[in-house]
Structures are given as structure tokens and as C-alpha cells.
Amino acid sequence: MSTEVAYLTWRQRHHSTIRAVRLYARTFARNSSAMFGLFLVMLIVITAIIAPWIVPYPEDAIGAVHLDLKLMPPSWDHWFGTDEVGNDVFTRVIMGTRITLQIACTVTGIAILIGVPLGMIAGYTGGYTQEVIMRITDIFLGVPGLILAIAIVGALGPGIINAMLALSLVWWPGYVRLVQAKTLSIKNDIYVQAAQSMGAKRLRIVFVHILPNCSSPIIVKASMDMGMSILGAASLGFLGLGAQPPEPEWGSMISIARNYLPDWWWYSFFPGLAIFLTVMGFNLLGDGLRDILDPQHRE
Amino acid sequence: MTDQPLLSIRDFSLDFDTFDGVYHAIDDVNIDLHTGEALGIVGETGCGKSVTAKSILQLLPSPPARVTSGEIWLDGENFLTLDAKSIQKKRGIDVSMIFQDPMTYLNPVFTIGQQLVDVILAHQRLKPVGNRINKAAAKTRAMELLERVRLPNPERQFDSYPHELSGGMRQRILIAQALSGHPKILIADEPTTALDVTIQAQILDLIKDLINELGLSVVLITHDLGVVASICTRVVIMYAGQVVEDASVNEIFDNPKHPYTKGLLAAVPHPTQRASTLTGIPGNLPNLLDPPSGCRFRERCPLVREKCSERPRWTTLSDYHGIACWEFSESKHA
Amino acid sequence: MLWFVAKRCILMVAMLLGLLVITFSISHIAPGDPAALAAGPDASKEMIELIRKEYGLDKSLPEQFYIYLKALLSGNWGKSIHTTHEVWDDLVEYFPATVELVIFSIFITVIFGVPLGVLSAVKQNTRLDHAIRTITVAGVAMPMFWLGLMGQLFFALKLGWFPLGGRINMMTDPPNAVTHFILIDSLIAGEFGTFFEAMHHIILPAFALSFPALASIIRVNRAEMLETLKQDYIVNARAQGLSTYRIVVHYALKNAMLPTMAMIGLRFGWMLGGTVLVETVFDWPGIGLYAVGAAIDSDFEPIMGATIVLGFFFMLANLIIDLTYAGLDPRVREQI
Numbered sequence: 001m002s003t004e005v006a007y008l009t010w011r012q013r014h015h016s017t018i019r020a021v022r023l024y025a026r027t028f029a030r031n032s033s034a035m036f037g038l039f040l041v042m043l044i045v046i047t048a049i050i051a052p053w054i055v056p057y058p059e060d061a062i063g064a065v066h067l068d069l070k071l072m073p074p075s076w077d078h079w080f081g082t083d084e085v086g087n088d089v090f091t092r093v094i095m096g097t098r099i100t101l102q103i104a105c106t107v108t109g110i111a112i113l114i115g116v117p118l119g120m121i122a123g124y125t126g127g128y129t130q131e132v133i134m135r136i137t138d139i140f141l142g143v144p145g146l147i148l149a150i151a152i153v154g155a156l157g158p159g160i161i162n163a164m165l166a167l168s169l170v171w172w173p174g175y176v177r178l179v180q181a182k183t184l185s186i187k188n189d190i191y192v193q194a195a196q197s198m199g200a201k202r203l204r205i206v207f208v209h210i211l212p213n214c215s216s217p218i219i220v221k222a223s224m225d226m227g228m229s230i231l232g233a234a235s236l237g238f239l240g241l242g243a244q245p246p247e248p249e250w251g252s253m254i255s256i257a258r259n260y261l262p263d264w265w266w267y268s269f270f271p272g273l274a275i276f277l278t279v280m281g282f283n284l285l286g287d288g289l290r291d292i293l294d295p296q297h298r299e
Numbered sequence: 300m301t302d303q304p305l306l307s308i309r310d311f312s313l314d315f316d317t318f319d320g321v322y323h324a325i326d327d328v329n330i331d332l333h334t335g336e337a338l339g340i341v342g343e344t345g346c347g348k349s350v351t352a353k354s355i356l357q358l359l360p361s362p363p364a365r366v367t368s369g370e371i372w373l374d375g376e377n378f379l380t381l382d383a384k385s386i387q388k389k390r391g392i393d394v395s396m397i398f399q400d401p402m403t404y405l406n407p408v409f410t411i412g413q414q415l416v417d418v419i420l421a422h423q424r425l426k427p428v429g430n431r432i433n434k435a436a437a438k439t440r441a442m443e444l445l446e447r448v449r450l451p452n453p454e455r456q457f458d459s460y461p462h463e464l465s466g467g468m469r470q471r472i473l474i475a476q477a478l479s480g481h482p483k484i485l486i487a488d489e490p491t492t493a494l495d496v497t498i499q500a501q502i503l504d505l506i507k508d509l510i511n512e513l514g515l516s517v518v519l520i521t522h523d524l525g526v527v528a529s530i531c532t533r534v535v536i537m538y539a540g541q542v543v544e545d546a547s548v549n550e551i552f553d554n555p556k557h558p559y560t561k562g563l564l565a566a567v568p569h570p571t572q573r574a575s576t577l578t579g580i581p582g583n584l585p586n587l588l589d590p591p592s593g594c595r596f597r598e599r600c601p602l603v604r605e606k607c608s609e610r611p612r613w614t615t616l617s618d619y620h621g622i623a624c625w626e627f628s629e630s631k632h633a
Numbered sequence: 634m635l636w637f638v639a640k641r642c643i644l645m646v647a648m649l650l651g652l653l654v655i656t657f658s659i660s661h662i663a664p665g666d667p668a669a670l671a672a673g674p675d676a677s678k679e680m681i682e683l684i685r686k687e688y689g690l691d692k693s694l695p696e697q698f699y700i701y702l703k704a705l706l707s708g709n710w711g712k713s714i715h716t717t718h719e720v721w722d723d724l725v726e727y728f729p730a731t732v733e734l735v736i737f738s739i740f741i742t743v744i745f746g747v748p749l750g751v752l753s754a755v756k757q758n759t760r761l762d763h764a765i766r767t768i769t770v771a772g773v774a775m776p777m778f779w780l781g782l783m784g785q786l787f788f789a790l791k792l793g794w795f796p797l798g799g800r801i802n803m804m805t806d807p808p809n810a811v812t813h814f815i816l817i818d819s820l821i822a823g824e825f826g827t828f829f830e831a832m833h834h835i836i837l838p839a840f841a842l843s844f845p846a847l848a849s850i851i852r853v854n855r856a857e858m859l860e861t862l863k864q865d866y867i868v869n870a871r872a873q874g875l876s877t878y879r880i881v882v883h884y885a886l887k888n889a890m891l892p893t894m895a896m897i898g899l900r901f902g903w904m905l906g907g908t909v910l911v912e913t914v915f916d917w918p919g920i921g922l923y924a925v926g927a928a929i930d931s932d933f934e935p936i937m938g939a940t941i942v943l944g945f946f947f948m949l950a951n952l953i954i955d956l957t958y959a960g961l962d963p964r965v966r967e968q969i
Binding site for chain 1: 648654655656663664774776777782790791902907910914931936937939940944
């Protein structure tokens with residue numbers, strides 16, 4: 001009898017994964033609002049990447065002053081009009097996508113980096129450690145988020161770095177709760193017990209078995225959080241506690257624009273519209289991801 | 300039986316419009332229920348017995364379910380053509396239904412007493428305002444019903460929640476609800492499948508007594524031949540959405556004719572039998588998205604022949620025994 | 634049930650303590666030496682040390698926390714630099730306006746949100762459902778302050794239907810302060826003109842504050858109703874002859890409300906945070922406005938005070954929601 005071993009191609013070995021991915025993609029594509037969300041998000045991301053090269057008046061983003069052009073309504077030269085120092089609002093809104101995405105990614109990233117490991121430790125270890133971690137989490141979640149962020153920024157002083165720090169501190173507890181609950185339910189599943197009985201080290205179990213199964217809810221929550229953290233950052237900016245002028249952050253732009261209502265409405269309107277579309281994009285994307293990753297929510 | 304049937308399902312066919320295509324769940328089913336009968340509808344999971352029963356009261360969600368032909372007659376009315384308001388008036392009053400898993404069929408956030416009273420009051424609303432009973436009277440009636448279904452300690456259980464009771468007790472409450480409108484017909488959809496064997500026996504005894512005390516006619520849907528043997532007077536065997544045999548309970552057990560029925564009976568292990576292998580029926584259920592034409596059992600039937608791809612004509616072997624099988628329709632005259 | 638209530642109350646006290654630990658920690662992460670700040674720029678080293686001793690800043694952290702607790706409990710919440718009043722007095726003055734606004738907004742959210750969610754579920758996939766869903770998708774993405782500003786732009790400035798800000802007109806005398814809620818006090822005093830004026834003033838800010846929450850509640854309630862209506866016990870209810878109205882409103886709604894209440898709790902928190910934004914836009918004299926004014930000047934005794942008050946208010950609301958939840962769902966009462 002021949003002892004030749006048949007080598008499976010890469011495709012054959014990963015057949016089930018490929019099939020799952022194709023199923024996801026197909027389900028997602030059928031969902032028109034999710035596709036719209038994806039479109040918006042990609043639009044924002046691409047805009048942020050190519051922003052410096054597409055804006056008509058790049059110097060306006062860093063605080064040039066053209067008082068002769070001040071407060072002009074939307075026109076072909078200035079699609080979104082100009083602000084009180086003559087800067088092109090369109091340019092500032094476009095450049096603002098960079099700051100916005102930067103803040104969203106940083107805040108969500110830090111929150112995940114702190115929250116997910118803590119959640120897994122709490123869920124897996126149980127006992128006293130779990131109690132302590134969960135109680136601290138509960139206390140943080142007992143304070144309204146924006147208030148806590150304002151308190152932290154109030155103590156540290158206004159500025160974009162402090163705003164990001166404050167928002168991260170507000171967001172990490174959400175992940176702890178999510179991951180702890182999921183870890184608890186996975187921990188008792190058969191395959192984890194099987195791995196344990198074979199002597200797998202705890203770290204290996206955590207990374208190989210538990211983490212991949214938590215990834216779906218984490219991805220969904222992260223997508224929603226991108227939107228929410230943008231709202232948070234814009235809110236802090238609006239209150240003067242976040243990014244400071246002349247940084248083209250949408251929230252801080254609106255706080256100044258407020259003084260020029262109603263006659264020069266475009267100055268408040270367009271940055272707000274940008275916030276709205278960006279958040280909506282991430283929300284729709286998150287909804288779509290949840291529909292494919294969490295079948296129980298499918299209608 | 301020569302008297303007019305109480306409930307008559309005629310030429311009934313139903314499809315489901317699913318994502319993967321049209322699922323031909325029920326194909327040309329004819330079933331009669333006579334007054335005072337305990338009719339058993341028997342078949343494997345997925346044979347359409349539950350779907351047929353739920354169709355009587357229009358309980359199937361209407362997309363995706365779609366009736367393609369047939370009528371269901373009761374008291375001179377075709378229940379399939381009744382509109383939503385009219386069928387609602389029939390539910391619980393002319394025909395009542397109880398279901399398989401009493402845990403999921405009772406609302407977890409209301410007490411069982413409240414749920415029973417709600418049903419009683421709902422039936423009252425069909426009467427003119429002057430004839431309705433009030434809440435207190437409804438509660439009394441609820442207590443009477445709980446006693447009738449032999450629920451232990453009805454006063455205390457009245458304020459209990461479903462999760463605080465055992466399976467047998469919950470099933471009694473479903474029966475109490477079903478009886479509250481004084482129906483003529485009770486449809487029991489696998490009422491004992493989710494219960495322990497000893498409780499099963501109690502519930503079946505209860506149903507038997509109710510038939511005698513109240514003159515109920517019962518349709519009992521089950522896959523368990525033991526249940527059939529204990530209380531049914533007549534049995535209908537279904538396979539893959541078709542009725543294959545229809546006989547009195549004695550005829551079915553002593554003199555089964557249809558190959559599927561025979562296979563079903565042979566598959567039940569005998570307690571003192573010392574066989575080394577269990578007898579099954581070879582093959583698998585047909586895919587109802589694309590079912591075989593004619594007799595749907597033909598791909599697994601030991602007696603299959605060419606004619607079976609044509610739907611067998613219904614043959615009445617005797618007053619108590621009917622069958623759908625070409626094997627029996629050519630050698631006998633109908 | 635009583636035992637459950639007691640347990641939850643004790644838990645809340647513990648959470649409050651935790652909140653105070655957090656506010657205490659935050660005030661200690663502020664850059665700079667608090668003693669030096671308190672002493673002023675010209676103080677000598679000895680002066681700074683004296684002040685350090687006086688404020689107990691030389692003691693260990695747990696001891697300082699104890700001093701902090703004692704001060705709070707005795708009503709000494711510090712002094713506000715920019716209003717020059719005691720923080721406690723300021724909070725007492727500004728608190729009712731915020732509570733009135735928030736409660737009014739929650740009212741709108743629940744009164745409109747729950748029925749619209751039910752309607753959307755019962756009429757699933759009809760044009761009405763699609764219209765409602767489109768609006769709710771937009772609603773949760775809407776920045777509250779932008780919504781407030783646009784509301785001012787259209788309804789106040791362009792159309793003149795509503796006033797621009799404040800609780801009542803500057804020239805109007807507020808009614809006798811019984812509850813400190815102008816809406817209620819004016820009714821008690823029989824001053825209907827004032828009542829309508831106050832109502833007129835509260836609508837736009839409440840709308841801005843509640844709209845994202847309203848959208849969220851409609852979405853959750855709709856999803857939960859759809860889930861619930863698929864359940865077996867609904868099939869049974871229909872089989873027993875209950876009418877669609879009773880099934881939806883009496884049966885299914887109670888089950889669907891449970892997760893909806895959880896969302897109401899969550900959104901309440903965002904609303905409290907949102908008062909900061911909405912009060913700023915509408916010049917509403919509440920704690921939010923007060924806290925923002927303090928934050929910009931880095932005057933943080935008021936900020937800490939506001940955080941504690943709003944945090945406490947949120948915990949209280951969560952307690953009420955938890956208790957209502959347990960009242961609705963008997964299975965919860967047996968959990969810890």
C-alpha cells in the first residue's frame with residue numbers, strides 16, 4: 001500500500017472559513033442600510049487620508065486669516081461658505097475628518113486595550129478578582145459618561161490629549177462588562193473544558209479559545225462606539241474642553257459658529273452635518289455587522 | 300361510521316414560501332373527526348400533523364404559510380375562508396388547542412391565575428354586555444376549572460408564576476384555558492412529549508375523563524404509539540404531508556396494511572424482545588422542496604412499483620379502515 | 634421582594650461611596666500642587682506648608698479621603714471661584730432647573746417612544762414602519778447640541794414659534810417656589826399664563842435633549858416587540874381567542890418592556906450628560922451650565938460637586954428602574 005500523503009491545498013484546508021466569510025459578505029451586501037453605512041464610513045476614511053491633497057484652501061485649516069473674505073455664504077468658490085476669519089468652511093470640515101477619526105480610533109482603541117483584557121481576566125479567573133474588577137466597572141458606569149469626561153478634563157485642563165484620555169476612561173468599563181459576560185458563558189463550554197483536561201496552559205486557552213469567540217460582540221460594539229465617541233469628542237469640543245482653535249475640530253467649530261446664528265447659518269450647519277453623517281455611518285455599519293455576526297438579531 | 304363528521308378536512312394542501320424555495324408541506328389531506336371520537340394523528344416529526352392542526356384555527360403565520368387548496372368544515376362553515384375577526388371568535392369557543400411544551404406556551408411574567416382569568420374574560424367579550432360576568436366571577440370560574448383539571452392546591456397556585464410549577468401542572472393549566480370556552484373539539488398537539496412518563500399517564504387519564512365527562516371530541520397529535528394505544532379510538536397515519544392510512548385503533552395495531560404503518564409498528568422495540576439490532580425503515584425523509592410525485596413514501600417502500608409515481612386512489616377496505624396505496628386498490632373494489 | 638429592595642438600596646450606598654472615591658481621585662490628578670495653588674503666587678515656603686497642614690494635605694491618602702467625606706457630609710462642598718458662592722448653595726439653586734428639564738424629557742421619551750415602537754413593530758415593513766425607522770436611524774446619530782442649535786435656528790429665529798432660551802421670560806415673575814419646578818409651581822399657584830410660558834420655553838430644549846433617546850427607545854422597543862410576538866406564549870394566547878389588541882398591549886408589551894427599560898436607564902445617563910450641552914445652547918440655568926462655566930475656568934470644586942450630584946441622580950434613577958424591572962419580571966426577584 002502506498003504511503004503517499006495527500007497534501008490539501010490552502011483552499012481546501014480553509015474551506016469552512018472561506019465559506020463562512022462568503023456567507024457573511026453575501027448577507028451583508030443584501031442589507032442596504034448596512035451597505036450605506038459602509039459607504040459613509042469608507043467615504044470618511046478615504047477623505048481623511050487624502051484630505052491634505054483635495055482641500056481647496058489648505059492654509060485655512062491651520063489658521064490663516066483673510067478678514068476680507070469673512071462670513072461669506074456658500075458659493076462656487078467656497079462650497080460651505082467662510083467663517084469669521086475668512087477661512088473656507090469646507091476645507092476645515094474636510095481636514096476635521098482627520099482629527100475626528102484620530103480621536104475615535106484612539107479612544108476606542110485604548111478602551112479595548114484596557115477593557116478587553118480586564119474583562120477576560122474577570123470572567124475567567126472569577127472569585128475575588130472578578131468581584132473587584134466588576135465593582136469598579138459598575139461604579140464607573142454609574143456616572144453619566146459626559147459628566148465624568150468633563151470632570152476629568154476639568155481637572156487636567158482643556159486640550160485634545162486630555163479629552164482623549166478622559167473619553168477613554170469613560171469608555172473602557174463597557175468592554176469589561178461585555179467581555180466578562182461572554183467569557184463566563186464560554187468558560188463553561190465543552191471545548192474549553194476539553195482543552196483544560198488536555199493540560200493547555202491558561203494563557204493559551206484565553207488566546208486560542210476565548211478571545212476569538214468574544215471577537216464578534218467586540219467588533220460590533222467597537223463600531224457603535226466609534227460613532228458614540230465622535231459624539232463625545234464633538235461635545236467636549238463644543239464646550240471648549242476638547243480640541244482648541246484653530247484646530248478644525250467639528251465640535252469646537254460649532255461652538256464659535258453659534259455666535260453667528262442665524263444670519264451666517266452655514267458655519268454651524270455644515271460641521272454638524274459632518275458629525276451627523278459620520279456617526280450615522282458607523283451606527284449603520286455596526287447594525288449591519290451585528291446582523292451578520294449575531295444571528296439571533298436577524299429579523 | 301355513517302353519521303356526519305363533526306370536523307371535516309377536505310383536499311387540504313398547504314405550502315410554505317421559504318428562502319430556499321417552496322416547501323410543499325401538506326398534500327391533499329382528508330381527515331374527518333366524528334362526535335365523541337378521540338382521533339390520533341400519528342407520524343414522524345415533520346410529517347405535517349402539527350401544521351394541519353394549527354391550520355384549523357389559522358394559527359400559522361401567513362406569509363410564509365399559504366393554503367393552496369381545500370376546505371375545513373365545522374358546523375357548516377369553512378374555517379379556512381373566515382376572516383381574522385371571525386376566526387378569533389371561534390378560537391377557544393368551538394375549537395380549542397393545547398400545545399407541546401407548557402413552559403414556553405405560558406407567559407413568564409404573568410401569574411397562571413391571571414392568564415386563566417384573561418382567557419375567560421376574553422371569551423366573555425364575545426357576549427353582549429349585559430350577559431358578561433365580572434372579574435370576581437371569572438376568578439371563581441377559573442378556580443373551578445383548575446379543580447376540574449385536578450391541579451393540586453388551586454388557591455395557592457393561582458398566584459404562582461409558570462416557572463414555579465412543574466411540567467405536569469403547567470400542562471393542566473393549558474388544558475384549563477382550553478376548556479374555559481366550552482369547546483366542542485380539543486386539539487392536543489403532542490401534549491405529553493415534553494413530560495415524564497408518569498406525568499404523561501396522568502395527563503392522558505385526565506383527557507380521557509374529560510372526553511367522558513364533557514362529551515369532548517379530541518384530536519390527539521403524537522408520534523408515540525403508546526399514547527395512541529391508551530386513549531385513541533381512531534388513528535390517522537401521516538407521512539411527509541400525506542395521509543397514508545386511516546383506521547380504528549384496533550385495526551391499526553392488529554391489522555396494519557400500509558407498508559409505512561407496518562414499518563412504524565415494527566420499529567417500536569418490544570420490552571421483552573432480545574433482538575441484537577433495532578428495526579428501522581431504510582432511507583430518509585424526502586425533501587419537501589422537491590418531493591417525489593405521487594406517493595411520497597415510494598422511495599423507501601418495499602412494495603414499490605411504477606404506478607406509485609401516480610397518487611394512489613383512496614381505498615376503503617372496510618367501515619373502519621381506509622388506505623392510500625396501490626397495493627390495495629387494485630385487488631379490492633372500493 | 635422587600636429583601637430585594639433593601640439589597641439594592643445598600644448596593645446604591647456602596648456605589649455612591651465608590652463615586653466619591655472617583656471624584657476624590659480626579660481632584661488629585663489635577664496638575665500642580667494644591668497647597669501652592671491655594672496659597673497664591675506670592676506665598677513663601679512656610680506659608681505653603683502651613684496651608685498644607687491646615688487642609689490636611691500632608692496626611693496619607695485614606696486620611697485625606699476621610700476628611701473629604703466628612704466635609705461633604707457637613708455641607709462643605711468648597712467654594713466656586715467664578716460665582717464666589719459656596720458650591721453647595723450654587724448646586725441647590727441650579728439643581729431644580731436641570732431636574733425639571735430631564736424629567737420632562739424622559740417623559741417625552743417614554744410617552745412617545747414606547748407606543749411608536751409598538752406601532753412600528755405591529756405594522757412591520759409598511760411605509761409607516763420604514764418612515765419611523767429612517768427617522769430613528771437619523772435620531773441616534775444626531776449631536777444634541779447641533780439639534781438644539783438647528784432647532785433654535787428654525788423654530789425660534791426663523792419661524793418665531795418658540796423662545797430662544799431660558800426657563801421663562803426675563804420680565805415674568807416666577808411663581809412661589811414650592812417644588813422649585815416652574816411648571817408645577819405655576820399650576821399650584823393658578824398662574825396659567827406663567828405655566829404656558831414655561832411650557833413654551835421648555836419644549837425646544839426638551840426636544841433636543843430627548844430626541845436621540847427617543848429614537849433609541851423606539852428602536853429597542855420595536856425589536857423587542859418583534860421578538861416577543863414570535864414567542865410560543867403569544868401563539869397560545871391567540872389560540873385561546875384573545876384579541877390582537879389585548880395580545881399586543883397587555884401581553885407582549887410587558888415582556889418587551891424589560892429590555893426597553895434597560896435602554897431607558899442607559900439613555901437617562903446620556904441625557905444627564907446632555908444637559909451640559911443643551912443648557913449651554915438654551916441658556917437653561919441648571920447644573921450643566923454651571924459645570925461648564927466652572928470647567929472652562931478650571932474651577933474644579935463646582936465640577937466635582939456637579940459630578941457628585943448628577944452621579945447620585947443617575948444612580949437613583951437606575952435604582953428605580955431596577956426596582957420596576959423586578960416588579961415586572963418575577964424571575965429577577967430571585968436573583969441577587
